[in-house]
Amino acid sequence: MTRPYEGIKIIDITHVLAGPFAAYQLAVLGADVIKVENPEDCDQSRNTGYDPELNRTNMGTGYLTQGSNKRSITLNLKTEKGREILMALVKDADVLVENFRPGAFPALGIGYEDMKKINPTLIYCSMTAFGQDGPRGTQTAYDHVIQALSGIMAITGTPEVSPLKTGTQVIDYATGTMAAFAISTALFQREKTGKGQYIDSSMLDVALMMLGSNITGFLHTGKHPRPSGNDHHYASSSLYETKDGMVMLAASNKGQHTRLFKALGRPDMGDKDYDHRIANREPEAELLKGVLAERTADEWENYLQESHVPAGRVRTMGEALQDPQLKTRKILHRHPEVPGVGENVTVPMCAFKLAHGGPSIETPPPRLGEHNDEILGKLGYAASDIAALRDAGVI
């Protein structure tokens, strides 16, 4: 069985997280992704991560995370020769993804309008903080700046500790996933129309989509969303301390609410209408607080899940990764050996499984410029040309 993107060639001129993650998702589904980096100023993610040794050798864990299945070449796009090689690569590519400042690529003569002349069916995806134009079109940002600007931080935490940043780079990953969706949509569209597409994707857009239900509610009622910490306006969907840790409850729909209170020996309190639950939050919360303190978090998790009530003990990331459930999901891939890194590299792959032709990893994250000879050779450059390009700092 083949994977969806086998035979699809993607030029990936992105750095840091959102862009590389989008290209990574296409690569684990079979695309031939060629990562293009500046020979003098590589993707900064190669210098970031938890292992300082790797940061020094341009193989930081920030890069390894989404570097598998890609090929790597270096190209100085500020040189004419570098741009000429890029155009040769783009000529038979299906997709180009870039995340430079708006206008930077058109200024170099490598914008969408330039490229569609040599490849009219190209799908060109630009990823930025605020979009290609508008009052903030020239501005720049990273994940945490967008978390601050969008209001995500303002609704995270309790009134005492808000604003809080979400621990993960949630905007980067969500933007990467969204761009992967947009690209795959454009590829499907091209199958039917034979036409290329330009995609203008923005991190601010993603943040506001993520706040969707908060915003729809706010714009309708004028009531500001507030940081509510670990409490929900339903007591049965909140966090409680147990004998030894915390348990998160989510007895949300009517069936779950009924089953929760039946399981706790108070069937009279179950199946309340949603508005009634909000009005009677206090007595419900009092009861739950008292009862849940009597046993351990694991005991509650097991007991409630057996009664089909959504509940989970609050874990560290390390504990969660050791949960037996993870072995049945193909989320992690362990590389036996990564050239330039050694053993012991395990990376997340993809958040879904397919019945056939699903995500898989074949090759480890490449070193900077590892595929220069291979790719330039295929474009018709002789060994002597390649040596000259290297001397001139073009690659």
Added chain:
Amino acid sequence: MSRPFEGIKVIDITHVLAGPFATYQLALLGADVIKVEQPGEGDQSRESGPDHDLNQAKMGTSYLNQGSNKRCITLDLKTAQGQEIMRRLAKSADVLVENYRAGALRALGLGYDDLRVHNPGLIYCSLTAWGQDGPRGDHTAYDQVIQGYSGVMSITGTAESGPMRCGPQLLDFGTGTTAAFAIASALFHRERTGEGQHIDGCLTDTAFVLMSAQITGWLRTGKELGPQTTGRGNASHSAYETKDGTLMVGASNRGQHKRLFEALGRPEMGDKSYEYRRENRDAEAAFLSDIFATRTAQEWEEFLQARHVPAARLRTVAEAVNDPQVAHRAIHHRHNDAPGVDGPFTVPVAAFKFAKDGPRVDTPPPPLGAHNDEVLTELGYGAADIAGFREHGVI
């Protein structure tokens, strides 16, 4: 040209957030999405949101948020007749999306293996909390339970606050986007091979993908992570208090670091390696804390952005929505005169733009069962059949 998914029929048997968001994205891009709900009851999101009147009318803002462009029918899948209608619907469809407990639809004879017999090209997408099988395959959860279970909460908050839930439903949103990507990938694959697909997506996988960078780092070094507050990491990539509010600064790459300190009149402090910055965090942070306290957050945002240094004043959701850039991006669509809702309301659309034939809202979120007659007639049922279904509570 036409939008990518025009002519694609999607049966949407999902509720709450992740599933409905996935099908919403497809609907904006032209798919004919038929939302299937339990007669009388409906998706629980119809009764959720800050406007209680709308909740009573089963048009709560949580439903409106991702209900546009869909058609709605009611169907009791526990009746033989309801199952028969569903089989007929699935036979005519390209995609089916469901987010019931693993195995629930199979028990009703509506699993992937049942439906593919009559429609081998069907793309069947199942969304759950922990996946279709494994030790937790029959467990249930919502967004906040998996935030607690996966470790997302453990890395959010401060040392004092302990684990904190992230304000937005990031796992629901992430899983919905991932599912939309998986479905688009499967449609693209089918276009080229004719094959159908079963997609198995879950909130837990999404949580681990959202923590990819942390996971790769942790599995490499064994260093367990605490809360990832804004006071960690590089000093130039942190939050600071100003004269009147919080400023988030993201001078991350070498160029930005150089420009930040040049702009602040201390060029000798800029353009440092990532490692040097980690080692000299305190000195950098002390300088930045003092200088940022001298002006307002808005002044700093403008000053730094004008010098291409990523920075933003921390905003509430309400402030963010009113930023002129948001209007420019046309992220939101205003519905006037939608049936079942008094007065106008505004919903988010999509987080990217296409050059042409991209996401667009055409029709408002329908009331429960609004398209029963229309859709059943399309399936070949006569007026008398439909009246019978209604009488027997099948629809």
